[in-house]
Amino acid sequence: MFREPQAVAGGPAMRERLAKTVDAHKYTHGHALILSGGPAKGGAARLAARGALRIGAGLVTVGCPPEALTENAARLDAVMLEPIADADALAVVLEDKRINALGLGPGLGTGKREAALVAGVLGAGRASVLDADALTILAGKPDLLAALHDTCVLTPHSGEFGRLFPDIAEKLAAPAAKGPAYSKVDATREAAKRAGCVVLYKGPDTVIADSDGRCSINSAHYERAAPWLATAGSGDVLSGFIAGLLARGFAPMQAAEIAAWLHVECARRFGPGLIAEDLPEAVPAVFRDLGL
Ligand SMILES: NC(=O)C1=CN([C@@H]2O[C@H](COP(=O)(O)OP(=O)(O)OC[C@H]3O[C@@H](n4cnc5c(N)ncnc54)[C@H](O)[C@@H]3O)[C@@H](O)[C@H]2O)[C@@H](O)CC1
Ligand SMILES: Nc1ncnc2c1ncn2[C@@H]1O[C@H](COP(=O)(O)OP(=O)(O)O)[C@@H](O)[C@H]1O
Numbered sequence: 001m002f003r004e005p006q007a008v009a010g011g012p013a014m015r016e017r018l019a020k021t022v023d024a025h026k027y028t029h030g031h032a033l034i035l036s037g038g039p040a041k042g043g044a045a046r047l048a049a050r051g052a053l054r055i056g057a058g059l060v061t062v063g064c065p066p067e068a069l070t071e072n073a074a075r076l077d078a079v080m081l082e083p084i085a086d087a088d089a090l091a092v093v094l095e096d097k098r099i100n101a102l103g104l105g106p107g108l109g110t111g112k113r114e115a116a117l118v119a120g121v122l123g124a125g126r127a128s129v130l131d132a133d134a135l136t137i138l139a140g141k142p143d144l145l146a147a148l149h150d151t152c153v154l155t156p157h158s159g160e161f162g163r164l165f166p167d168i169a170e171k172l173a174a175p176a177a178k179g180p181a182y183s184k185v186d187a188t189r190e191a192a193k194r195a196g197c198v199v200l201y202k203g204p205d206t207v208i209a210d211s212d213g214r215c216s217i218n219s220a221h222y223e224r225a226a227p228w229l230a231t232a233g234s235g236d237v238l239s240g241f242i243a244g245l246l247a248r249g250f251a252p253m254q255a256a257e258i259a260a261w262l263h264v265e266c267a268r269r270f271g272p273g274l275i276a277e278d279l280p281e282a283v284p285a286v287f288r289d290l291g292l
Helices: 012-018 042-053 067-073 087-093 112-124 132-138 142-146 157-166 164-173 184-195 234-247 252-270 277-290
Strands: 030-036 059-064 078-082 098-104 125-130 152-154 198-201 203-210 215-219
Touching: 030 042, 030 078, 042 059, 042 067, 042 098, 042 234, 042 277, 059 067, 067 078, 087 112, 098 112, 098 234, 112 125, 112 132, 112 142, 125 132, 125 234, 132 142, 132 157, 132 234, 152 184, 152 252, 157 164, 157 184, 164 184, 184 203, 184 215, 198 252, 203 252, 215 252, 234 252, 234 277, 252 277
Parallel strands: 030 059, 030 098, 059 078, 098 125, 125 152, 152 198
Antiparallel strands: 198 203, 203 215
């Protein structure tokens, strides 16, 4: 089944869900935990965390190695901070069942600690977005790939997609000998079916699919062109948007579709000169334009 994301994103049903009810409190809107890498590597996770908070998660915590606490404390205020040395420490933090969405990958690193964190996150079975280094860790690890579940969202760019699904990427890159050609829609649907979760394949034409074959395209072409999104860290913010929407209770497919749509809207609202930091700061204006 193929559907236009604009019919979902930007429509009255989305606006109604994104609005906050007057009698809610912060825990009503969920708690997202974003895992960070070590010292001097925390920028990407902080961008994601800021995105999660601006999109409306009630609470957002960055979990970082103890040696990166000082750096992160100097850079975070509304976003909370928790030392998470390793997978055991993560398990203790996740005893708090109010943490209902997890995000990891941006600036995470790809060593043993990080691979154990990916395993810990997947084992927790909570709504999770896996991006950047988490995808590199997943690539070629059948045990971790098998642990993906239907509340996971994978957000590869084409380099990461090629690492995760090399055979599918090869089919996509091959010149068509006869039509119809194998498309990015076909590739993303096949990847989502194999992974057993939502796959959001980034680019100016972002394709989002779930394991049941539902699929949509978030096009940033023509009047929705947003070339300023091709800037370091913009994908990290997108993963934070998804984590924030998961925390707010959106289903994974819907969270991915709405985040991708809002991401482009934020870039268009800010316009030329955009850097990743500007994306979360553009959310309030986009929400106001939507009448929230
Ligand atoms: N401010 C920050 O702290 C930032 C940190 N970042 C972190 O830096 C680490 C490496 O991220 P990279 O994205 O460079 O990943 P990788 O280094 O894993 O992959 C980049 C490689 O893939 C290739 N590639 C193919 N198609 C591509 C596409 N469509 N977009 C991007 N690269 C493509 C590139 O040519 C490049 O060689 C991640 O942990 C990431 O989160 C980046 O997100 C940038 C901003
Ligand atoms: N030319 C473009 N037009 C529209 N969106 C783009 C363009 N180039 C990149 N993007 C978007 O910007 C984001 C880049 O993410 P990513 O490649 O992961 O970068 P980073 O790792 O630096 O955050 C993705 O959401 C992608 O869809």
